[in-house]
Amino acid sequence: MRDGSDGGRLRLWALLAVLILALASVAAGCGGDDDDGEAAGEETTAETGGGGDTGEATGEPIKIGVFANNEGAFAPFEGQTWGGAMLPLINRGATPVSGDPTDGVENAVIAGHPIEFVYGGSDSTPDKAVEEARRLVEQEQVDILVGPLSGAEGIAVANYSKEQPGVTFVNGISGAQDTTLKVRSPNFFRFHNDGTQWTAGMGDYAYNELGWRRVVTIGDDYDFPYSQVAGFVAEFCAIGGEVVERLWPALGEEDYSSFIAQIPDDVDGFFLAVGGTGTVAFVNQYQELRGNLADNIMGGVFMTDPVILKEIGDQVVGVVTAGMTAGDSQEPAYLEYSEGLGEAYPDLEGTASSVFAYGYYTAMEAIAQALEQVDGDLSDDHAAFRDALTNLELDAPLGPIVLDENRQAIMDNFLQQIVEDQTGDGIPDVKTIKTIPEVDQTFGGFFSPETPSPDRTNPACEKADPPPWTQQGGGDG
């Protein structure tokens, strides 16, 4: 072993500095003796304009934590989530701190109360999501938490919310069915449809319009694609289709060749629920191995995401998908929302139809409206505020959103087709071909708290009473 010779002395002092830094961080983090003392020296992001010189902000500050994924397969969408979340505040007079949405806003005020935002981020694993949720709730002491982003995270955070009755949790965009249908937490709200609801209309289109009878499904191996495939299977099989096989690559998989090889040649088509960075990889690899993809796939909600369309748009022209956003809407409310997003954050121009932006937008807009209704009163464990949230009829840019008695949204679903570029920006666009109104979480009676959770084999492919919006069920096919 070396002894402390002269050469080592410099190293020694350098490392002592590191050690002292580490110890200082422990001291900073310790906090006081009280159980609820906040950690001294902790800084929050994007605080309100310092000094409180805005005349209107007279109420007590309200702390809202926002977290999405800043690591993992969904990290590229973080800007969209924050852009959507900050837009309701910008519409109420706040100013973005910078061109990066995750830096937050200044001068955010709702109903006379200044709003402080706290930044958080996870990596699509339930463990990390709960750790972040706990840090934001217990260490940063937020009043309201917006998030998480990914399916499995949502279930874990919804479970955690039951332990914190004094905090209101509003979902970001996590879309697993169980998060509300099974967990049923009284202080967890979801202002958008779940993954299953987002497939309403697809089984009907596949069977009746495309004439498919035998189908293979491919989805990432976790809760959100389970929910998406569940919706498709329930509808398609109910009206007489057959799901021959279900393939489940791991989330974040980069080599899909073995899965592509498993797709039988004699099926009519396949339903693709691979998301995040996997969508691009899958489409590119399919093109190389099998050729034109657009003729025989239907896509889950990720297909129409603007970021994805930019990457692979030409290869998927003609594909039909469904989801809660309609990028081609010409409704004034939608145009206002879309232009507002592009003005506030030029980097997000054209991404307003992304579910990531829309989901976080509706969550924050609902919070803002409910707070305005109760004048920012969060007393009594948010009783009045939660009442306002539950009964809110949100006039969202793409149609009204109401909550069912389990605090899960009921809203329209849009069947869309990817078409050639029409706006001149070189990227294919989407065209809404059908609107399924007011899809609820039971999916027309298929799912309840007692039905098995969607997974690799559930629901089974069985003929049943078709959902009301299908041709067979009496809808206007």
Add this chain to the structure above:
Amino acid sequence: MTRPAVTVERALWWGPGLVILVALLLGPLLFTDFYLSQVITKALWLGIAAASLIFLAAYVGMISLGQVGLYGIAGFTMANLVQADGGSPAAWNPWLATLGGIVVCVGVGLFFGAIASRSYGIYFLMITLAFGVITYYFFAQVTQLSGFGGVNNVDRPDIVSNPVTDPANLFYIALGVSAAVYLLVRYLVRTPFGLALQGIRDDPSRMRALGYNVPLLRMLAFGLGALIASFAGILSVWWNTRISPGSIDLTRTIDVLVIAVIGGLFRLEGAWIGALVFTVLDNWTRGIDLIGQRFNTVIGAIFLVIVLLSPGGLMGIWQSVTDSVGRLFSRKPPTPPPLRPETRPAGESPQTS
């Protein structure tokens, strides 16, 4: 008969350790509930996981990247055996399930140790890494036992209590187990078995020539490492109230390695020191404006600094500090530094005072 320099050195070496120990014993009084639960308790069980790695590295010469996989096996087994959301429908008594988890983990550890016992150096590292990754995919793919969403709301023994509302119980349990693991390892390495392991670390062929069954001893050592890792796994499930494949993925494997290296790969105390520094940094950097999403960069940079400047990690620095100060207090004219238990400078004559 002890020289003043040695006394001062010993006091310096053990002093802070005692201070930290006392601070920990008074934990619930000194820290907020959140900090106690999310940072200190996490540091304790992560420290146990790192200790299993450091035990194998320091005393047997086996650097294993499979410890996280092993503690995952213990955790998942226990989670599946008790009442929980997800996983198998079994609903055993939590203490029996804990025992079950430990037994299965040690069994797998011995089995895997038998396979890997003839590999050395980089090959051993790779085979244990492969083992860790296989374990991750096993639990991610086998939905009857876990699946991506993992096993939630895992039932725990009454004495453990809710880690969100009542963290003191689990904290003391983790502290107790950490102390027990530390004392166990320190005792074990002085037994003939422990000495044989250290012999294998230093020169396996010589040990074989002396008649020791080297592969068998390595297998047993790996099983012992699995035992220690299993404690970490059980504690992590009680701490999290859930376990999912994300708890044992490649990132966590690297985290434990980073902790061991920061603390000092060849010092057992380094496990907990490294774990504490890691969890404190992780928590602290996330809350800072300027850093925001780039906390991993900060942690990585600090890791790099420590690795470059002190291969012995933080415990290595501490060793140098105590040596320097000890020399300052020595009343003798410049003499070779006092001999330390693990080292003997080449060519030096023994104890001169």
